[in-house]
Amino acid sequence: xxxxxxxxxxxxxxxxxxxxxxxxxxxxxxxxxxxxxxxxxxxxxxxxxxxxxxxxxxxxxxxxxxxxxxxxxxxxxxxxxxxxxxxxxxxxxxxxxxxxxxxxxxxxxxxxxxxxxxxxxxxxxxxxxxxxxxxxxxxxxxxxxxxxxxxxxxxxxxxxxx
Amino acid sequence: xxxxxxxxxxxxxxxxxxxxxxxxxxxxxxxxxxxxxxxxxxxxxxxxxxxxxxxxxxxxxxxxxxxxxxxxxxxxxxxxxxxxxxxxxxxxxxxxxxxxxxxxxxxxxxxxxxxxxxxxxxxxxxxxxxxxxxxxxxxxxxxxxxxxxxxxxxxxxxxxxxxxxxxxxxxxxxxxxxxxxxxxxxxxxxxxxxxxxxxxxxxxxxxxxxxxxxxxxxxxxxxxxxxxxxxxxxxxxxxxxxxxxxxxxxxxxxxxxxxxxxxxxxxxxxxxxxxxxxxxxxxxxxxxxxxx
Numbered sequence: 001x002x003x004x005x006x007x008x009x010x011x012x013x014x015x016x017x018x019x020x021x022x023x024x025x026x027x028x029x030x031x032x033x034x035x036x037x038x039x040x041x042x043x044x045x046x047x048x049x050x051x052x053x054x055x056x057x058x059x060x061x062x063x064x065x066x067x068x069x070x071x072x073x074x075x076x077x078x079x080x081x082x083x084x085x086x087x088x089x090x091x092x093x094x095x096x097x098x099x100x101x102x103x104x105x106x107x108x109x110x111x112x113x114x115x116x117x118x119x120x121x122x123x124x125x126x127x128x129x130x131x132x133x134x135x136x137x138x139x140x141x142x143x144x145x146x147x148x149x150x151x152x153x154x155x156x157x158x159x160x161x162x
Numbered sequence: 163x164x165x166x167x168x169x170x171x172x173x174x175x176x177x178x179x180x181x182x183x184x185x186x187x188x189x190x191x192x193x194x195x196x197x198x199x200x201x202x203x204x205x206x207x208x209x210x211x212x213x214x215x216x217x218x219x220x221x222x223x224x225x226x227x228x229x230x231x232x233x234x235x236x237x238x239x240x241x242x243x244x245x246x247x248x249x250x251x252x253x254x255x256x257x258x259x260x261x262x263x264x265x266x267x268x269x270x271x272x273x274x275x276x277x278x279x280x281x282x283x284x285x286x287x288x289x290x291x292x293x294x295x296x297x298x299x300x301x302x303x304x305x306x307x308x309x310x311x312x313x314x315x316x317x318x319x320x321x322x323x324x325x326x327x328x329x330x331x332x333x334x335x336x337x338x339x340x341x342x343x344x345x346x347x348x349x350x351x352x353x354x355x356x357x358x359x360x361x362x363x364x365x366x367x368x369x370x371x372x373x374x375x376x377x378x379x380x381x382x383x384x385x386x387x388x389x390x391x392x393x394x395x396x397x398x399x400x401x402x403x404x405x406x407x408x409x410x411x412x413x414x415x416x417x418x419x420x421x422x423x424x425x426x427x428x429x430x431x432x433x434x435x436x437x438x439x440x441x442x443x444x445x446x447x448x449x450x451x452x453x454x
Contacts, residue, residue, distance in 0.1 A: 003170070020170035020213075023200075043163040044201045046355065051268055057242070060268045063200050065193075067170050068217065111267070132354030133266020 005070035009033060010079030018066040025050040025061035027069070028076055037077035037106045041135070048134035051107035052076050058114040060133075077106035080113065088158060089113055092151035093144075100138035108134050112148045121152055163204040172215040176329065179214055180304040183327050186212040192329065193217075194238060194277035197269045221302075222276065222331055227253065232336040237276025237329075242267070244275060244288070254335060256346040256363060257291040263348050264288070266355055276330045279315070282322045283357075285382040289316075290363035291346050293387055294377040295335045303328040316386035341368045343449030345442040349434055350425075358382050359426040362414075362438040366397065368450045373402050378410065378439060383418035383431050390414040393439065402447045411440035 002017040009028070016032050028038045041049035043062045050061040053075035061074075080087035089112050092098075099105050108131070115122055115130040122130065127148045128141070136144060173179040183190050190212040193199055202208045216222055222238040227249050235244075244250055244261040251258045264270055264278070264287040278288045279299070289312070297312040301324060312333065315322055324330065338344075344365040350356035361381035367374045376397035378390040392413040400406055420431035447453060 021165040021167055023165065044204060045197055045265075045269055048266065048268055054271075057271045058268050059271050060197075063196050063269075063272060065170065065196070065200070067172070068196075068215065114267075129354070130267060133268045 003067050005067055007069050007071065008073040009035070010075060011073075016066075020065075020067065022066040023062050024052070024054075024064040024066050024069050024074070027066040028052070028061060028074070035076050035078045039103050039106055041103065046133075046135070047104070048107045048111065048131075049104050051110050051134065053110055053114060056114065056117065058111050058133075075110065075113075077109060080109065087113075088154040089116070089147075089151040092154055093147045096143050096147035096150050098139065098143040098147035100136075104134060104136045104138075108136065108144055112151060115148070116152055116155060120156060122148070124149065165200065165203055166206065166209060168203070168210055169212045170215065171212060172218055174218050176219060176221060176302060176331075177304070179216070179219065179329060180327060182212065182214050184304075188326065190214050192280075194280070195240065195273040197265065197273045198277060198281045216276075216329070219329075222329075224332060229337060232334065235275060235333045235335070237274065237279075237332055239275050241265075241270040241273045241275065241278065241288070245270060253338060254291070254295055256344045256365075257288060257295065257335075260287045260291045260346045260348070260363075263356075275333065279312070279333070280322060280324065280330055282316050282318075282320050282386070284319055284384065284386060285358040285361060286387075287348065287358070287361070289387050290361050290379045290381045291344075292333060292335070293379045293389070294344065294363045294365040295338065296377075297333045297335050299333055300331045301328045302331045307331070309334075313387075313389065318385045339367050341450050342366065343368075343446035345445040347438045347442050347445075349438055357425065360420075360431050360434040360438060362435065362442045364439065364442040364446045366402070366443070366446045366450065368402070368447075371401055371451050371453075373397050373400060373447075376410075378414050378443075380414060380418050380435060380439075383420040383435055385419075388418065390417045390439075392417055397443070402451055402453050404444065404453065407440050407443040407447070410443060411436045414439040 028035050039049040041047035045060045045063045052061045191210040193213050193215045222236045224236040226234045241261045278286050347362045348358045349360045363379040365377040376394045378393040393410040396410050415436035420428040422428045
């Protein structure tokens with residue numbers, strides 16, 4: 001028997017029927033929600049590709065059951081852009097050339113958001129530490145760290161302007 | 163990877179949880195953070211037809227500290243909350259440090275201290291510091307409750323004294339005496355996302371310049387976490403010195419029973435125990451006394 005859950009995804013209310021053994025990653029990517037920006041890599045919590053924010057904190061959505069997401073706020077990569085304008089972190093990833101195959105990118109960007117929400121000016125070492133649970137098999141991380149530094153600058157400039 | 167079919171239950175009270183377990187004899191499992199259980203279910207290492215989430219049990223989320231009573235840490239406390247707690251960082255620093263070394267931030271935001279304990283892995287990150295802080299575990303069941311020192315909690319890899327129908331409710335740590343130094347060393351090849359080859363936790367309490375009591379707790383070098391009574395004896399009641407730390411480290415290496423596996427050979431682990439115990443003791447002592 002399926003269970004009824006109520007949750008917010010990218011600021012939008014959802015009421016859904018989910019199977020007991022469905023993961024949050026499967027729910028997000030499935031036909032009901034259809035947000036396929038969240039990627040599934042290892043599916044056992046090692047690679048971080050499926051990272052989403054649950055109440056603002058990064059979690060591996062492959063290791064959260066869909067039923068457990070009930071009552072919580074989920075942010076996926078689709079929730080960052082506003083009115084057609086990319087989020088500064090997304091801009092920074094493009095500018096720094098931090099995207100190669102792109103598979104790890106949604107998880108990386110959401111992890112970056114979680115980091116910059118709590119630490120607006122992280123050092124390179126702090127960035128590296130924050131990303132231990134996000135694997136990239138293309139870039140060697142150098143440009144990803146550059147992108148997060150750049151995003152931190154862009155966000156603080158935005159702060160000054162507003 | 164698809165999770166096998168199971169029935170998900172989310173009891174609102176302990177009584178309800180006990181009832182679900184009783185109705186599904188031998189076929190249910192408790193779900194805390196899920197970073198272990200869901201992986202094992204996916205890999206088909208375990209199989210359970212009923213999953214009992216502990217998420218809604220308020221009694222398991224209690225965190226309280228007072229200078230008189232020490233710390234009560236609900237079993238459902240997230241590892242990230244331990245890592246970030248200012249009180250824990252100040253009062254039980256090596257527990258906070260060990261928490262910060264567990265898995266990744268994503269894992270720590272879900273994983274719980276109760277889950278880390280009940281998984282009973284010989285390399286579990288929070289276990290060494292908890293034993294060194296003389297933690298006791300409170301187990302509740304429909305027949306009442308019992309309290310056990312964490313040191314006597316583990317029977318082997320993945321095996322604990324918990325009986326079916328019992329739930330780990332919380333862990334209690336007494337106040338740490340003044341003039342106590344502590345150190346947790348996790349040794350692995352990687353700096354992150356690592357299962358330790360060896361962990362060493364030491365805790366030394368000093369009176370004047372002599373060591374009044376010593377705890378030496380070793381992880382990943384025996385079927386369960388072990389203390390080294392020989393190492394602790396040689397330290398207790400004596401003036402601390404590099405020499406004595408070296409003697410204690412040798413005794414610690416003698417008492418461990420490591421195995422060879424993909425992470426390290428038994429011989430290498432034994433060497434590590436000696437080196438790391440010495441290092442850990444020096445670090446702990448340097449927080450309290452000057453020694454040459």
